[in-house]
Amino acid sequence: AQSVTQLDSHVSVSEGTPVLLRCNYSSSYSPSLFWYVQHPNKGLQLLLKYTSAATLVKGINGFEAEFKKSETSFHLTKPSAHMSDAAEYFCVVTETSSNDYKLSFGAGTTVTVRA
Amino acid sequence: NAGVTQTPKFQVLKTGQSMTLQCAQDMNHNSMYWYRQDPGMGLRLIYYSASEGTTDKGEVPNGYNVSRLNKREFSLRLESAAPSQTSVYFCASSVPGLRGGTQYFGPGTRLTVL
Numbered sequence: 001a002q003s004v005t006q007l008d009s010h011v012s013v014s015e016g017t018p019v020l021l022r023c024n025y026s027s028s029y030s031p032s033l034f035w036y037v038q039h040p041n042k043g044l045q046l047l048l049k050y051t052s053a054a055t056l057v058k059g060i061n062g063f064e065a066e067f068k069k070s071e072t073s074f075h076l077t078k079p080s081a082h083m084s085d086a087a088e089y090f091c092v093v094t095e096t097s098s099n100d101y102k103l104s105f106g107a108g109t110t111v112t113v114r115a
Numbered sequence: 116n117a118g119v120t121q122t123p124k125f126q127v128l129k130t131g132q133s134m135t136l137q138c139a140q141d142m143n144h145n146s147m148y149w150y151r152q153d154p155g156m157g158l159r160l161i162y163y164s165a166s167e168g169t170t171d172k173g174e175v176p177n178g179y180n181v182s183r184l185n186k187r188e189f190s191l192r193l194e195s196a197a198p199s200q201t202s203v204y205f206c207a208s209s210v211p212g213l214r215g216g217t218q219y220f221g222p223g224t225r226l227t228v229l
Contacts, residue, residue: 009155034217043119043205044158044220090157102148102173103218105157 002027002093006106013081014114021076021109023091033074034092034103035065044090050074061085086113116141119221121206127227128196136191136224138206146209147189148173148218149181151202158205164189196228 007022025031035047048059055067061084065076074091091106122137140147145166150158150173160173162181170181178200180192189208193200204224209216 004157036220043222044207046217046219049217102160102163103158105159107155107157 002031002095002104004091004093004104004106006089006091006109008109009107010110010112012112012114015083016080019076019078019081019085019111021089021091021111023074023076023106024072025074025091025093026072027093027095029095032094033065033067034094035059035063035074035076036090036092037087038090038108039087047076047089081111081113083113083115086111118142119206119208119219121204121221121224123224124222125225127229128193129229130197132196133192133194134196135193136204136206136226137188138190138221139188140206140208140219141187142208142210142219143186144208144210144219145186146216147183148207148209149179149189149191150205150207151175151200152205152223153202161191161204196226198228200226201228202226 003026005024013019033050036044037047038044047063048057050057050067058064063078067074088108088110090108092103094103119140148163149161152158159175161179164170164183167186182190206221207218209218
């Protein structure tokens with residue numbers, strides 16, 4: 001069975017400061033991990049994904065995440081927040097040894113950016 | 116490419132009414148999915164279709180039915196709507212990859228059941 005825990009339901013940062021969104025996962029097999037972003041009243045957009053290649057994954061809009069197997073974590077970071085980063089972020093896991101491709105979503109982290 | 120499209124964008128139903136949510140993708144993906152999103156719960160899988168002609172239950176299938184009409188289209192039906200089905204519904208599609216296929220999401224349907 002697979003699951004994801006997003007450790008913060010809400011993160012507030014000032015524009016220009018770093019952003020850290022924390023995610024821990026559990027998986028019986030080698031996981032694939034994703035971060036999706038959802039802007040208000042919009043669908044979900046893929047930010048980045050980890051699929052067992054490099055452990056440091058770079059995504060769109062300056063985001064990156066590091067896969068740490070020993071800590072079962074996949075935290076999302078950005079060096080400098082922009083007002084347009086205000087959104088909800090979802091950490092997602094899927095088990096790659098299964099024949100179906102069901103995703104398990106975390107509950108989400110809402111990011112607000114202060115001017 | 117339009118990607119994944121969903122209709123309608125908004126819908127209000129009365130308890131007991133039925134309706135069908137439509138989803139279509141133009142990316143030639145084999146797999147399609149229906150999720151519901153409720154506050155504080157992320158997205159939960161209702162049904163999925165790994166390929167044309169097959170459908171399977173997800174985490175929360177009760178009260179829903181699906182039809183994979185062809186490779187492009189995957190519809191979700193509520194036979195007798197209940198207030199507990201008030202939610203935002205997302206359709207997604209993917210090409211299964213060796214290490215977990217990326218899913219592409221539609222814009223969502225906001226459903227209110229009174």
